[in-house]
Amino acid sequence: MNQLDTLIHMANQIADNNSHYGTQEEAAIRVAAHLKxxxxxxxxxxxxxxxxxxxxxxxxxxxxxxxxxxxxxxPEPANLCD
Known part of the structure; x- marks a missing residue:
């Protein structure tokens, strides 16, 4: 399993573990917060x-x-020295 496959697996697991929290939108907010x-x-x-x-x-x-x-x-800050 390569790194991307691992990330996909982890993201799906986190989503599955949080899928029962309120609405789908509320669950997505929880998952996004965890990833961030x-x-x-x-x-x-x-x-x-x-x-x-x-x-x-x-x-x-x-x-x-x-x-x-x-x-x-x-977004990444712009380099003002350029």
Missing amino acids: KFWARSMKQQIIAYLQQDGSNLTPLAQTAITQMQASLR
């Missing part, structure tokens, strides 16, 4: 890129959460 708080930037970037390119192995809840997480991440 505990995943390294490189992990977040990799799972976001996967969702944008394919995402077919992610559960619908994981897809929604990753989309929410992506929207909540701050």
Whole structure:
């Protein structure tokens, strides 16, 4: 299993573990918060890129959460010295 497969598996597990919290939207918010708080930037970037390119192995809840997480991440600051 490569790193991306591991991230997909982990995202789906986190989504499954939180799927019973309220509505689907509330569950997605919890999953997105978990990913944002505990995943390294490189992990977040990799799972976001996967969702944008394919995402077919992610559960619908994981897809929604990753989309929410992506929207909540701050853009990288511009280098003002250029």
